[in-house]
Amino acid sequence: MTDAPEGGKVSRIAAHTQGLFADLREWIDLRVDLAILEVEERLDAFKNDLALGITLALFAFFASDTVLSIVTGFAVWETVVTAVSTAVLALF
Numbered sequence: 205m206t207d208a209p210e211g212g213k214v215s216r217i218a219a220h221t222q223g224l225f226a227d228l229r230e231w232i233d234l235r236v237d238l239a240i241l242e243v244e245e246r247l248d249a250f251k252n253d254l255a256l257g258i259t260l261a262l263f264a265f266f267a268s269d270t271v272l273s274i275v276t277g278f279a280v281w282e283t284v285v286t287a288v289s290t291a292v293l294a295l296f
Contacts (some may be wrong), residue, residue: 266281273279 269280273281
């Protein structure tokens with residue numbers, strides 16, 4: 205009968221299994237990091253779209269206010285500023 209030398213089949217299988225678990229753990233960590241990056245990218249895209257929408261809305265408001273003030277002589281922006289100023293003063 206032959207004795208199993210140190211570092212035989214069982215220890216080799218154990219070493220491979222530990223290596224597989226280490227690789228699996230690393231793969232899971234990388235997947236979690238990827239998921240976090242994807243969420244951050246989607247959030248950044250949403251924030252950029254929101255900023256663009258707000259900018260376009262303000263531009264459209266001021267453009268329409270300018271056209272209305274030229275055509276009718278009534279500026280909506282002046283009314284908005286007056287209303288906001290009055291509301292702020294009423295709070296204090």
